[in-house]
Amino acid sequence: MARAPGGARRRGGRRDAAGGEVVRKGPWMAEEDEVLLEHVRTHGPRDWSFIQSKGLLPRTGKSCRLRWVNKLRPNLKSGCKFSAEEERVVLELQGQFGNKWARIATHLPGRTDNDVKNFWSTRQKRLARLLRAPLPGRSSKSSSAKAPVSATGLCLDQVPFEGNSSSGQCCAATPFMDAENAALVPHDQTGSVLLSFEGPLPPIALATDSHACSSNAAPLPPELPFDQPPYPLIGFSGMPESCDMAPGFISAAGAMDDLVYQELLPMMQPVPMILPFFGTECSHGDGVKAEPPDAPADFFDDLPADMFDSLDQLPPPL
DNA sequence: AAAGTACTCAACCGCTCTGAA
DNA sequence: CTTCAGAGCGGTTGAGTACTT
Numbered sequence: 402m403a404r405a406p407g408g409a410r411r412r413g414g415r416r417d418a419a420g421g422e423v424v425r426k427g428p429w430m431a432e433e434d435e436v437l438l439e440h441v442r443t444h445g446p447r448d449w450s451f452i453q454s455k456g457l458l459p460r461t462g463k464s465c466r467l468r469w470v471n472k473l474r475p476n477l478k479s480g481c482k483f484s485a486e487e488e489r490v491v492l493e494l495q496g497q498f499g500n501k502w503a504r505i506a507t508h509l510p511g512r513t514d515n516d517v518k519n520f521w522s523t524r525q526k527r528l529a530r531l532l533r534a535p536l537p538g539r540s541s542k543s544s545s546a547k548a549p550v551s552a553t554g555l556c557l558d559q560v561p562f563e564g565n566s567s568s569g570q571c572c573a574a575t576p577f578m579d580a581e582n583a584a585l586v587p588h589d590q591t592g593s594v595l596l597s598f599e600g601p602l603p604p605i606a607l608a609t610d611s612h613a614c615s616s617n618a619a620p621l622p623p624e625l626p627f628d629q630p631p632y633p634l635i636g637f638s639g640m641p642e643s644c645d646m647a648p649g650f651i652s653a654a655g656a657m658d659d660l661v662y663q664e665l666l667p668m669m670q671p672v673p674m675i676l677p678f679f680g681t682e683c684s685h686g687d688g689v690k691a692e693p694p695d696a697p698a699d700f701f702d703d704l705p706a707d708m709f710d711s712l713d714q715l716p717p718p719l
Numbered sequence: 720a721a722a723g724t725a726c727t728c729a730a731c732c733g734c735t736c737t738g739a740a
Numbered sequence: 741c742t743t744c745a746g747a748g749c750g751g752t753t754g755a756g757t758a759c760t761t
Contacts, residue, residue, distance in 0.1 A: 426731070450746065466747070467730065482727095503749055514749070519728060522751090525727085 425459040429468055433458055437465055471515050479513035483520055491517055676688055
């Protein structure tokens with residue numbers, strides 16, 4: 402999806418009285434990248450404002466830094482969709498930290514905070530559309546950013562991300578449940594019927610870059626034992642091993658507010674009960690299409706008999 | 720094939736944090 | 741202690757592309 406660099410863009414850059422560009426904005430050109438890279442080679446990734454003050458580039462220091470961080474920095478997985486494991490990490494860490502994208506990104510080698518932010522934003526938009534409801538209250542700096550969602554508490558964020566990401570060119574498919582199906586399940590069932598995670602999840606282990614398009618993983622942060630193999634995504638014996646699950650479906654009913662539930666109710670009518678996460682896309686290369694919601698008839702016959710043992714009982718209806 | 724919609728990505732803005740003077 | 745500049749971060753926007761109808 403490469404855009405032609407230097408093309409007209411919404412932000413044209415400030416100009417002086419003579420019309421000459423003082424601060425250039427918009428897409429970066431290859432020559433600008435070269436200058437920026439040269440600066441980093443000689444000075445390191447710092448002194449960004451030096452670039453502007455010395456007239457090396459008609460860009461602000463901020464802009465230079467951003468360009469470096471998001472595009473020019475080595476070891477970036479640019480153009481590579483989030484793998485299932487990466488998605489899982491994002492979901493988990495967002496639950497822990499809230500919208501601390503930079504912090505989350507430190508746990509994802511090759512990913513920038515912008516990547517994570519975009520990923521999350523896309524997910525939220527899709528979710529909002531599915532629920533036919535507006536996104537949760539806009540930023541105001543205090544709401545979303547400061548309110549991490551617990552790993553077990555359901556909020557809109559906890560609804561799984563449907564796998565467009567599974568179509569990534571070089572990363573593993575995302576075997577997420579069919580999000581539309583998820584929306585068809587009453588919230589008290591999505592929470593308890595699926596899986597019930599009580600207590601803290603095990604520490605995140607990073608994807609072993611096996612799906613990653615580039616093997617040049619950045620240094621790992623010290624806080625987490627990334628040298629250990631990833632813990633099982635779900636301690637769930639019945640799961641097909643080929644379908645490692647992202648945790649998006651790990652949802653608990655309790656926190657979903659009644660408003661959302663009321664909005665979901667009409668949608669739930671046509672389908673009595675669907676186990677949402679079984680509408681998975683266990684992609685094996687080509688990707689297997691999710692089961693359509695209206696054709697789950699023999700579906701359960703294929704599942705191990707004991708796979709529901711670990712599931713909670715249905716809670717009493719509201 | 721065309722139109723509409725959804726998705727992705729790059730880059731901006733404004734605010735906050737941090738360290739030096 | 742205060743001020744200020746630079747760096748960093750999160751939110752937002754809109755163009756281009758992909759997908760669906």
